[in-house]
């Protein structure tokens with residue numbers, strides 16, 4: 001069965017997008033993991049499935065899966081890509097995405113340049129979630145990280161005056177630290193100024209990526225909570241930069257950055273586990 005797919009990326013955080021709005025393709029976690037494999041499949045950090053929206057006001061229902069087949073409630077970079085894909089397909093300038101984390105309003109600023117309202121962060125220990133009641137601003141882990149949810153769990157380490165740390169060293173163990181019952185995305189941030197920071201992220205279920213949109217949002221939220229940056233902050237990642245604004249008026253986090261289509265292809269699903 002030959003199935004079309006879109007290969008897209010946001011700052012090098014790359015996605016396979018499959019459109020199940022008219023037909024289902026039997027995309028089990030095992031099949032998604034096999035298709036996401038960079039050696040034996042198409043290859044991607046996240047696998048994105050489009051379904052018909054079932055909530056009033058939404059244009060499409062979007063589900064995000066990591067390369068290991070696990071599902072995530074949010075993916076910032078893929079949200080910008082889906083908004084831009086809808087534009088390419090003739091949609092309007094303000095698409096609304098239904099996600100597991102709620103409705104996300106997007107704005108096409110220019111072709112391939114998108115702002116997504118990622119909604120308010122969730123800062124309670126049950127929201128992240130953490131395994132027990134702890135102040136999310138100071139977790140009892142070496143390095144004094146902070147935690148926040150942007151629809152998915154993030155922990156942020158602020159690395160004072162250190163050269164870029166390789167997240168592959170500490171990331172895997174921290175992702176599965178007993179404090180995080182649903183695992184966590186692990187960010188290593190270095191403050192550059194009141195309006196900019198450097199970030200590398202070890203992603204739950206995918207490993208080191210070139211950029212992480214929800215991670216950029218969570219990091220700015222945690223940096224503002226610690227009094228380290230202003231509410232609008234540029235986040236420089238290996239693949240490029242995003243602008244994040246944590247709006248005081250309504251607590252929403254806005255993420256602005258690029259969305260790109262690499263190529264469109266077809267794949268024979270019969271060769272993959274069901």
Ligand SMILES: N[C@@H](CCC[C@H](N)C(=O)O)C(=O)O
Pocket residue numbers: 013045046064066071072073074075076077078152153185203204205206209211212213214215
């Ligand atoms: N790359 C993403 C985040 C993807 C999901 C994450 N790995 C998770 O499991 O929560 C982004 O751009 O936000």
